[in-house]
Amino acid sequence: MTEREKVGSGGDLDRALADLRALSGDMASCAVLSADGVLLSSSHGEGVDRERAAAMLAAAANLAERAARREGKEHVAQVRVDAEDGHLLLVRLEGGGTLAAATAKDARVGLVLYDMRNARAGIEGATKAGGRS
């Protein structure tokens, strides 16, 4: 069973991510990960190892949640990681899922995070419509 088949139609979620990418020009790619670490939708191209991408996104989300527990916080709201060639951004979705995005080094990261937070409700709705969280 492919990842896409596992997700079901995924149409609403794919559309929501496509809208987000169209809105946020500095976003290179974006994805939605379920609370249990399944890649529900992703904008990355053919040839990218989806399972590897999902595992790394889940590792980043878990690392952030560990930091939250250690600091005595309930949950993480967002994460920004600055890499050599760009930025990795994570926004927590209702139910524990994660909206993730990668940007180039010179991206307006604050603006991308703002767009991600604004898109969160629509993505949560699309995720629920697909029967996943």
Added chain:
Amino acid sequence: MKKLLGRLVILGAVVGGAVAVGGYLRGGAAATDVAHVTFDDGSSISFASNTPEGEEFADIARKLVEMGV
């Protein structure tokens, strides 16, 4: 005796200063904040590149930026 104590104090200050400057230079070059985590209550924490968490975040981010999420 007083003279010897004075010299010891000066020597201690010089050695201490050298150690402090060395530590500052080593630390200053390595420690940049790479990961910024904001919690649901609005508070946040940053991880420097020379911490285990910072290294792990940076490693994951480097790979994901390279391949796309």
